[in-house]
Amino acid sequence: MVDEDRHAGVAVAGVGPWRLALRRLRANRVALAFGALFAVLVALALAAPLWGDLAGTSPSRNHLSDTIVIDGQRRDVVTEDRVPIGPTWRAKYFLGADGNGRDVAVRLLYGARNSLFIGLTATLISLLLAVTLGLLAGYLRGWVDAVVSRGLDVVWAFPVLLLGIALGVALARDGLQIGPLSISGGSKWIPALIIGVVGAVYLARPLRGLVLSLREQDFVEAARAQGAGPLRIMVGELLPNLASTVLVFVPLLVANAILLEGALSFLGAGVRPPDPSWGTMIGDGVDLLTSAPHLTIVPGVMLVLTVLALNVLGDGVRDALDPRATVRPER
């Protein structure tokens, strides 16, 4: 924490701010419950291949002409008028099939992998970009700050969703090639990269402001007097002081990245079919809402649960790290 003696009044002597925050978070049952829910969702995503084996199929395999025996009755997976089977609550087609006879439960779990991969990768990209830009602009000031700030202004004024769609569609065909870095058209790195860059703006601005105020503090002056160079001061002195601010943003960034991934995929500018994503599953399901509502409702509920879990957890983390948390009357 920046200001140790502000805590002295509220904190027990000898307890560091991080331990204090952890203690506050542990007391927040609701945040913990939702954190556990997120952990369960991650575990489910990791277990996707296991469920695939159990159901005897893969996420993109069609079973248009297959049949399945339920309670002694033989039923088509997809009927002649293209109505897919609903939830069977068995290993095969646990949550029913989609219009191509693909197993919804298997696709859902593999979709969770894609959503989580993109959400976490995008957040890492955002953090890396935002911390670097914030440190450089805030510490060096001058022309570096001018360039970074104007660049952030431009992205800030850009309609975010429109930018994402434009990039997603433009990149999807032939991928991206910058020097040695090459990403193929169907790669999940494309939506991750787009969402990561867009998300970095929200974090870079507050970080720059924080660095601007931190660099005037005595401990930076002391480091400079000891002969530390700019890089040393930025990484060794300033970076640790950004940690709590960054940590507050992490769950919220992941939540927003997953929502944005869903939106882009829904519009066909994110995960490429037949690779499953909750967004594409909802997009495919909407046309069949009358005959097979499970196709739309199930991935939507998963999306809401995941994002909600992250948002509630993020709220808890913010409250725990907020040094004023103990003086607020409501807790």
Next chain:
Amino acid sequence: MLRFIARRLAGMLAVLFAVSVLTFLIFAVIPNGAPEDRMAGPNASPGQVAAVRREWGFDKPLYVQYARTMKKIFTGDVVSYVDRTNVVDEIGRGAPRTFSLAIGAAILWIAGGIALGLYGAARAGRAPDRLITVLALAGVSMPVFWLGALASHYLGFEARIFPDGGYAEIGREGVLEWLWHLVLPWSVLAVVLIGVYSRVLRSNLLDALHADYARTARAKGLSEGAVLRRHALPNALIPIVTLWGLDFGAVLGGGAVLTESVFDLQGIGQYFADSVSRLDVPPVLAVTMLGTFFIVAVNTIVDIACAAMDPRIRL
């Protein structure tokens, strides 16, 4: 004040220039096939492709192509690569639809956000406040396209309480029909945004209630409600209004693509989504610039409004 507006206008021009160059480059540099190949069709001879290239100026250097397209956007002559419709006309057709969506929803989400934020702050920590917090978080976590698709299907298509998507022009079908078609899109867009506003306002209000001026007001003998409304609210409102400017500007410029598509409103955002999937650069460029224009313009107005609300802010 005038100097502030002049500075903002200059800044807006710079941002518009940067955004247009960026958008143009995205589609020019990233290899997704030359536009003349797509426009000439799959069975065109090399001669036909070359003719298309010459006619549209794709053989010119990039900066010439950029300058030509930009000039056409400002003179209103810009046409689609795909079907040669005039882009400005198409945007003009979508504008009343998008504006209807944006204005109604924006009123709903700021009014709802302020009401819930005030209510939550007045009863902080008690049951109603917790319920509002939960509902707000649930709303924020809701994908707008999913909520919209379900609302449109179950309340529109199945229950027939509302129309099943589409837009009704005031001039042709009357105010009631227009209102009827927009109730669901407004509500859905507001539901996913109200939570953001009510939560930010609630926490700002709680901070303001602990400020020295709030204690002074209480010491004067003001009731808690009066302190909240007359002293805390005006101070807590400024970040909300700034946030509102960003969101409202984005929706005005087509940022509500998802809501427009799900309810088939045929607004600017939907036009953008359709154009981008056909890699039709002129409409994409024009709509992106329009969106940027609205974001910057609304924010300038909001900054002026904030300066009027808070004498500490100097323009």
